[in-house]
Amino acid sequence: MVILLVCVLVAWALRRWATPRINDWLRSREGWPRWRLRVAVILQRRLQLIFFVLLAWGADVVLSAITTFPSRRYLVALVATIATALLAVSLAARLIRSPFLRRLATWGLWAYVVIYFLGLSDGFSDFLDRVSVEFGDFRLSMLSVLKAMAVTGILFLGARTLAEQAQNRIEGNREISPSMQVLAIKFLQILLYGAAVFIGLKAVGFDLTGLAVLSGAIGVGLGFGLQKVVSNLVSGVIILLDKSVKPGDVISLGETFGWIERLGARYVSVVTREGKEYLIPNEDLITGQVVNWSHSNDFVRIDLSFGTSYGDDPHLVRKLAVEAAKSVPRVLQDRPAVCHITGFGDNSVDYVLRFWITDPVQGLMNVRGAVFLALWDRFKENGISIPFPQREVRLLADPPAAERPES
Incomplete structure (x- = not known):
């Protein structure tokens, strides 16, 4: 315990000493690419944990050399292992863009790491499995929910990575029209994310057939309540298929004049010369009169x-x-x-x-x-004049006194 406490204090002192020097050094790296600077900043913010991991493993090596009883270094090795796993989790969590989801995943994985290395995973799993609710033959436990969230989150991360790679390749292909690029990207995203949810739920043993009746009733209710949303979604697919408008086109719709920035599933983003961005529902482009200044040509x-x-x-x-x-x-x-x-x-x-x-x-x-x-x-x-309306005002003299009307 004393050795671990010393490692914590030394790691804290090293972090206080190294942080300003690393900051000054990073400010002088003007030619570095952005990704390298981002990695350096991520590591700089975890200096204390990095120093503690190095010191703890160093203490473990020293203890293994000077003592013949492995039990004396067991606690140091255990804490060093847990600290290494926590560091790996905090670095891997940077792949999640959402700050809330990143924080949730970090704390959840940290808790799992500590429980696993302390040997409490079996008892904790049994406890979570007993916390459950049942609907007839359908049983839903807290353990199944956590497993589903973990597996689905990992699959979502993989699906997003594949979708981004595919999007870069599709957008880089100049032989595909802009509207077909958007359609292919949207279809691929729906396919990958839908497959991630389905595979994630099936992987942890969820029986999706038991939810068929409930999902059907919910679908009918949503169909009546979300008519406009569904109409916009269908209109967006029609716009992508008939290529009536595409990113970069200059359009006029009512009082709005600008160019299409992007095509969304529910709306079209139109940016005007004033810098205003209008989000026009897809249904308005299908049912309204749209002037496309660059539909067939740019003249x-x-x-x-x-x-x-x-x-x-x-x-x-x-x-x-x-x-x-x-x-x-x-x-x-x-x-x-x-x-x-x-x-x-x-x-x-x-x-x-x-x-x-x-x-x-x-x-x-x-x-x-x-x-x-x-x-x-x-x-x-050339002496050409541009006329403008002119008015001539004449003031009439007062009539003689004899001609004035009597009051």
Whole structure:
């Protein structure tokens, strides 16, 4: 006990001494990749346990060399073994992303490690097996629940790893369209996670046939209560299959204009030029009128309306308008830009200028503003005036006194 206490104090002192030096050294590693820095930080936060494991095993080696009675070093070897297992569990738990699940798995495995190495596993298992509930022939014990959670958690971790690897490979294949990539990834995730749950429950002896009637009744109730959710899920599958929209497309739905960031099982994420992210239910894209600016191609025609004075030559105005549009970098040069007279207004001759762009994801308002500014510069250089409504106010003199009405 004294030796173990000394190991704890020395490990604490070494951690206090080494932590600031390791932090300074890590700050100077500017060229390191992120994963290597993350591993270094994980190890740095467990320095005291690492030092204790090394010191405990060192003490065990020294005791084995100076004593002929193994019982004198039994406690040191046992504590060193448990500490090593706790360190391995804490490092392996970093594979779990969720902080809550990571903490739950860490504490659960730590408890199991201590019970196992102390030789209490059989008695503890019998106790958990006696804590149970029964529904007819169906028996559910606490031991079965814990085993199911452990096995299913491990299978879930493996399924997530396989899903991530498959997702990286599918997204890296340029021969698969973006919508089919999303569909394949979602199908693979559902298949892997569903198989993990089924195999995990069957592996610990759960009889799933006993839950068939109960799951059927629950399914009917959920079917009525989750009609919108199911509708969105089915609409999401239809969207992926018919390829009407896909990630990267620029769409307009009502007052929302932006590009599709990702396709979800229940909604579509649309990001606008202002940085706002709208989560539009899949059902709205199926039943509503959606303008897909880049469905079959990326060509988008933009119309600008303006007017000039009646004293300006309309032929010159049309020529200058086309030249102004062509001078903007985002306007396509290989597609015609045209300018037409649309009418003779009260104050001006009205025109419409039409031109094409191929990058609507970069925004429409900014290219409109750039063309309007180019029009202003060209008209100013050539003396073309842009009229605006004017009003003339006349003040009438007071009538003679004889013509004033009597009060």
